[in-house]
Amino acid sequence: MIKEKISPGMQQYLDIKAQHPDAFLLFRMGDFYELFYDDAVEAAQILELTLTSRNKNAENPIPMAGVPYHAAQQYIDTLVELGHKVAIAEQMEDPKQAVGVVKRAVVQIVTPGTVVDSTKTDSESNFLVALDHAGAEYALSYMDLTTGQFFVTKLSDFAAVCGEVRNLRARELVLGFDLTEDQQAILGNQMNLLLSLEKEVAEDIQLINPSLSPVEKTVAGKLLRYVHRTQLRELSHLQKIQRYEIKDYLQMDYATKASLDLLENGRTGKKHGSLYWLMDQTKTAMGMRLLRTWIDRPLVDKERILERQNIVQVFLDSFFERSDLTESLKGVYDIERLASRVSFGKTLPKDLLQLAQTLGNVPAIKAILEQINHPSLAVLIAQLDAIPELHALISAAIDPDAQGTISEGNIIKTGFDQQLDQYRIVMREGTGWIAEMEAKERASSGINNLKIDYNKKDGYYFHVTNSNLGQVPDHFFRKATLKNSERYGTEELAKIEGQMLEARDKSSNLEYEIFMRIRQEVEKYIGRLQSLAKALATVDVLQSFAVVAELQHLVRPNFTASRTIAVENGRHPVVEKVMGAQSYIPNSVNLDDQTHMQLITGPNMSGKSTYMRQLAIIVIMAQMGSFVPADQADVPIFDAIFTRIGAADDLISGQSTFMVEMMEANKAVRLASSDSLILFDELGRGTATYDGMALAQAIIEHIHNHIGAKTLFATHYHELTSLDQELYHLENVHVSTLEKNGQVTFLHKIAAGPADKSYGIHVAKIAGLPESLLQRADHILQELEKQSAQVSPSKEAPSLLTNQQLDLFVPEHPVITALQDLDVYNMTPMEAMNALAALKQKL
Template sequence: MTTEKLSPGMQQYLEIKADYPDAFLLFRMGDFYELFYDDAVEAAQILELTLTSRNRNATNPIPMAGVPYHSAQAYIDTLVDLGHKVAIAEQMEDPKTAVGVVKRAVVQVVTPGTVAESSKLDGGNNFLIALDKWGASYGLAYMDVVTGDFYVTEMADLAGATGEIRNLRAREVVVGWTLEEGDSAHQVLSGQMNLVLSTQLEADLESPLLDQRLSDLEKQTAGKLLAYVARTQLRELNHLKPVRPYQVRDVLQMDYATKASLDLLENARTGKKHGSLFWLLDQTKTAMGMRLLRAWLDRPLIERSQIEERQQVVQVLMDAFIERADLVESLKGVYDIERLASRVSFGKSTPKDLLQLGQTLGNIPQIKAILSGLEQPVLGSLIEGLDPLPELYSLITAAIDPDAPTVITEGGIIKTGFDETLDKYRVVMRDGAVWIAELEAKEREASGISNLKIDYNRKDGYYFHVTNSQLGHVPDHFFRKATLKNSERYGTEELTLLERDIMEAREQSASLEYEIFMRLRTEVSKYIQRLQSLAQTIATVDVLQSLAEVAETQHLVCPTFTEERVLDIVNGRHAVVEKVMGAQRYVPNHIQMDQNTAIQLITGPNMSGKSTYMRQLAIIVILAQIGSYVPADVATLPLFDAIFTRIGAADDLVGGQSTFMVEMMEANKAIRLATEKSLILFDELGRGTATYDGMALAQAIIEHIHNHVGAKTLFATHYHELTSLSDQLKHLVNVHVATLEQNEQVTFLHKIAQGPADKSYGIHVAKIAGLPEGLLKRADHILGQLEAHSAQLAADQSRSSEPVQANQAAQLDLFAEPTSHPILEQLRQLNLNTMTPMEAMLALADLQQSLK
């Protein structure tokens, strides 16, 4: 940075920049936002701007780059989308009248978690998160600055907090303590999760948005989030809702990996909406409904009464086909009230925004009439929540011209008839030219000056032009305004009054319209809370009609819930796969587990449909617990409190985690957190290591779930040896994917049948994949040799069975919990709560080595 004397403007820039060292500073200078020094160099590279310099002739010219103020939003969007912060410094006074350097100040800091105007927003939520800690506990608050949603909770540990951050798909976390690079939170949040981290040490504890029933940690965390938002947005945000405390256990728990493996909100392979459960269900007609549907899928219910209330509304709407069609048409005219309300709060609403709000309010009476006409008590709360705000609707429709422009400083916004003074200005502007012509004609006739005319210039305004030859005919009521060589310029009292009216109309009309519009904004802001409540009701109506539409078109049925741990699904289907494939190609399956069955051990060849069968159950459970109908002929379900999955594998090489490590971590989470009311789906667990290691771990996990957890579990495996566990574990049953063998050809029937599979079909799958014929014949030959060797080994073992059986018993005793054993004592000494996953794996390897 240069040490040469700086201009007052650059000194002002450096003073402002010192307060925002972690943000690009856009410094308004005339028609441009300028960037200087390192900001200019970096921004020029990112935004492909021309890098110039200020004071080029100086020894150390200052790097400079700029963007036009009228197109700055696109550049801001790009910077924020890449994870940067942008501080916007505006001119706070008119450069024409300013004394000395123009006063400038930052009016907003746009960050990844607070962006509200970006063209890259997809209509979903953008959550800003605050994280604070107190002892071993963590407080987590999150807010959508656009919709005003605001929540807070308390987590027992960092793992729980980071899991919730992943679920919320946040991009920015406000940390409530000084975060050092060696801090485990820094390593996880910045290193592994690549989040934008901000710091906020002071809390706003006096805000009326804070509930006094919050715990100290919750209040502190929510207060820091409010303080950060105030520090960056620098304006009154009266659309923010009071904070709502919540507990993760209040909804169906699913971690980010589970949601990704089930393709809930997006297709995990493509990152697109197409192919997700959200894609299947989204027949919403409003942006608010779309967001709420995502929220319902993200956090299904666990309270039976709430679920069944939704089901009842879906049934009513399914039965009322004609009324539902009318409802859909009415919803199509509804704009995003939540975002419109936020724009009013931000002070950024345009005439178009208010027109959209007015159009939306105009549709509410029709929507209310449609639902009221169904005469169903279950719709009562929805009907009551459809507040048409007639006084606001009347104000908007009376004030805003339907053809109003987007710009609010150039007039043409306010309807004629709304303001008497404005109407007078418009009459003057419209009729002024006529009045001038009429006055000119009148004075010409009265004076007898045949060439008398009225002209105008900036210096003299309106005047009568009289040539020297006609000066003798000038009336007495004319007064001289200017003398020229060949003529005189005169004024009259009437012309002066007319001039005053015309000039005032020209100068004041646009200014008055701007003032009226600003007053309208203020008046609309008084209705924000009612608008937000209306938005929630409309969103709920929209989601429920969407569920009814999908239930009808996809042939779904209403599930019933039972207090018993009984699961009975007849001809269940994976609705997303079915829609992609077509109903004619999809093979439905029964999924039945009585009260005495906890685990289904699923065997069968790869590509035969085991994973689809497992996902199908999870999808049906999620649909049922959001209040939707489900893809089956009949569905009786218990209510689940959590879903844990390990389906598919993806190496996390950047995070230093192998596929097997991810497998074990996800298995560990399920085993530790699942209850008998949970659903566990494990697909091919243990295949990421040596055969005997994998088999031993798979068996131990099955036994642990069976003996200690009791959760409903689908466990797909290629270890056929595990099917014998049904003889030892009374709550485990074997099922398999049926196949048809005919003329040495194998057909996968994609149908689940009782009992274990009798063989594997790996070589057949390889054949389907197109491996060379010679390679396949060689594999078949090797398989024959291995099977013969295995048979010989079994015969040898039978001749000397006692030692082998004793050794097997010793190993099985590890899983059958013997009363005493040295290895067991070592296991008891391990403090798993303080061990990393890698330390736990190494300890397990040491114990295994001891057995050898």
């Protein structure tokens, strides 16, 4: 930047910009926020603004772009949405009264993790996450500024950190230490997080519990420091920190949640087609957020699960009361986020009206729960604090037709403040007083066209044309002379004018002052409002569970002390809702205490994946406290779910489909316990047949022999079905098919025993491949099957897998010997081709 011969105003800009080099600086100048230098060039491109320049005739004109102050929020939202920070510098004094350069200062820095007042804000949480470590131990803290929620936990390694950050769907990470290059590549590049460094620690014994471990206190303090440094205000809505352990909830990594379509449809990224879509019968934004949290983090504490189940059962049994409750909840607004707006000083009259309406609905909600009269509702009823004094204050003070702004008046009810009422009387009746005066002076002076006018320069005045100047009364005094007329005033007119102008100016100021006092009073109730919000959200989610149970014909699950799974006619509720109940084929899942693993075979597209997902969804719904889609369900409480379902790669991380498969398999093998649920679908298909089959068998054996987790393992490797002879806790099941006259029908029904074949060509036929191609494939298949029969002529010969040898040919064949001698890892491509040609020649 060129700083020579810079104006005082631009020097002020450069000084402020130097303090915020990593943010776009919006510099308030009159009715615009201006950007200069590189900020202007980049913002003009991103926001499609006109790029101009300051000092156009100078040797080095300064690039400049601007946005109107009243429309700035949408531009700020766009920049933040793209992962940028925005520093907002306001004028701190009235330009008319300023001596020299108007004082300016940054009043807020908006970042992806600290968005509160956004045109794009929805009902979902926006977590700002902080990370620190002490030795090999990591601590993670996160906060949602829109609600004030504040959490902290400890994690064992960096992989666990990445998993938790992904689960929180964070967009910004506050770092208390310098990352290694590898960590930078993962967090910054692969996970696309905005990384912000914070080395200072904020001390706050009111929010940060002294009993936390040192590293937990440090990371929470750094997060709090960063929030105060960017928001530049007291945040009275921040809640006391809550410590949690990952093991307090059903553990599922981001890939598992995505593969099960919990919060969004994995294919479309939309709500439709997800478990959240199925379960969402909430009526409030607070309930919607809490529902997402419960889906994301099912419980492992049986007592807490049963508490939720009991209330769902009560709501399910109380149809009429539940209907009334649903109607009452429709009048409940997002008071959790309203509390943050109060804390940020951004509350508008409509916010307070919504708060009053919500508080007004609480007694009705409480009365409905009391009418149900069940012990399980006692805690919720006690938490429904209607705060009657706050409701009374807002109802008495705020006009139901209040304007959207707080600076233009008409927001305070008549009768609330005596002085304001007096001003309004003057403004309302002053017009009548002027009309009466005009009529009186016209009659007494005899000037028939005498009238009172108004302009900003002269105020109110009598307008007298030159032809009537001889009739002007003595008590008139001249205010201005025009070409064809004169303007006069009187003491009486001046008095009324003074009263009206004073009333107009002072009433707006007084309304603003009254509103500010009310807002300060509301701020005193933030803690009670947040507690009320949690209770209302809980009621909303539990009534939603009851509604879904009724609509989808769900049953209350039982939790077994043993590790038995017994689900009779279970269903995948999302698939069933999309397809329609008449088209969906239910399936039972039964694994007794001695059966840990099912090996599932059957055609592609026959329903293996749906069967597996069905069990996972039932487990998740059960541990959320919801009822489940089955005729009856007895399940244990699981500590974790591990999945590998569907083929997917991770090109950004440079990982192939098979590498992703192996990484997810590794996670399950290393982290699963005997209380976990593992779902593996077609594991090993991403590599050569015998490589994949060998890995699949080894993984099955390891889970069976060393982990003992309940496992559903779907495979197209039919050779693996012989494992039930060796592995005591494994059983074969398959998806039934009906074959008649060359036509195959998938029955989508799970039956005992292994499948007889894969029907891959039939699936290709369903997909619409050309008939000639299908006939050719069928011919090739028959030839391959003949060759296979020749290689293994005896049915009594040991299987390829149980023999520990994956040989294609008869032992001691000269080609085998030659192949074994090849050093393939040190051959050039040409040498490999020549060697292959020689082997072919030998055959």
